[in-house]
Amino acid sequence: MSSDAAGAACRLLGREDIPPVYEVNTEGRSPFLLTSDHYGRLLPRELGDLGVSRSGLTRHIAWDIGIAGVAERLANMLGAHLIAQRYSRLVIDCNRPPGAASSIPVISEATVIPGNERISAEEKEARRREIFDPYHRRINAVIDSRVHAKRPTVLVALHSFTPVYAGVARPWHIGTLYHRDTILPRLLLQHLHQEGDLVVGDNEPYAVSDLTDYTIPVHGEARGLINTGIEIRQDLISDQSGQQRWAERLARIFAEIEATLRIEGPM
Numbered sequence: 078m079s080s081d082a083a084g085a086a087c088r089l090l091g092r093e094d095i096p097p098v099y100e101v102n103t104e105g106r107s108p109f110l111l112t113s114d115h116y117g118r119l120l121p122r123e124l125g126d127l128g129v130s131r132s133g134l135t136r137h138i139a140w141d142i143g144i145a146g147v148a149e150r151l152a153n154m155l156g157a158h159l160i161a162q163r164y165s166r167l168v169i170d171c172n173r174p175p176g177a178a179s180s181i182p183v184i185s186e187a188t189v190i191p192g193n194e195r196i197s198a199e200e201k202e203a204r205r206r207e208i209f210d211p212y213h214r215r216i217n218a219v220i221d222s223r224v225h226a227k228r229p230t231v232l233v234a235l236h237s238f239t240p241v242y243a244g245v246a247r248p249w250h251i252g253t254l255y256h257r258d259t260i261l262p263r264l265l266l267q268h269l270h271q272e273g274d275l276v277v278g279d280n281e282p283y284a285v286s287d288l289t290d291y292t293i294p295v296h297g298e299a300r301g302l303i304n305t306g307i308e309i310r311q312d313l314i315s316d317q318s319g320q321q322r323w324a325e326r327l328a329r330i331f332a333e334i335e336a337t338l339r340i341e342g343p344m
């Protein structure tokens with residue numbers, strides 16, 4: 078194999094593939110910086126369908142169903158910058174440390190991902206270099222420029238979760254995910270409980286850890302930003318009216334939280 082061919086073999090995204098990073102409101106003035114690691118379910122042409130059925134590629138294993146519509150609306154309602162990633166988490170999971178078993182999953186819930194079996198170190202590196210790295214470099218650069226401009230930045234990582242996992246129904250409508258932040262998750266939980274009509278998860282259905290997460294530990298905690306993750310149950314946001322209702326609810330709550338943060342001084 079010539080060196081050209083070897084180089085080409087390590088390339089993932091071609092001319093017809095669109096860039097991984099998607100942004101809304103890059104000039105948004107809100108202190109909230111929104112991220113969506115599992116926003117999209119695109120597959121690079123090079124990877125075909127990864128050996129997964131069409132129905133498999135639209136399930137929660139491929140992306141966070143409904144979160145794109147919530148994230149985009151919420152960004153516009155708040156005037157907040159949203160940075161999202163368009164490729165499926167089955168290609169490379171942008172909220173996993175590279176190298177973790179779940180970064181390029183061979184099995185997700187009960188579904189085998191044939192296109193992820195027996196792939197070379199070069200192929201793994203290409204997925205990281207062309208999808209994972211540009212997304213996280215962009216988040217990092219945006220935080221850098223906001224810090225330099227002395228603009229307050231509150232990181233909110235948006236996710237959705239499947240209502241039934243491994244046969245077990247999940248009762249929560251929404252959950253906060255956090256680890257080291259002692260400010261925002263507490264405030265958000267207070268507001269969500271005050272809504273009165275919600276079953277709220279406190280680090281449910283997931284908690285954040287350095288081994289199982291990337292965006293909050295690296296961009297939130299390591300940079301000293303006030304931060305939280307949010308998980309919304311997918312059946313509540315599977316259509317546009319649900320996405321609109323949840324975006325409106327969260328926009329109202331975040332406006333109240335912003336006022337509190339400004340009064341209490343941490344922002």
Ligand SMILES: [Zn+2]
Binds near residue numbers: 114235
């Ligand atoms: Zn997610």
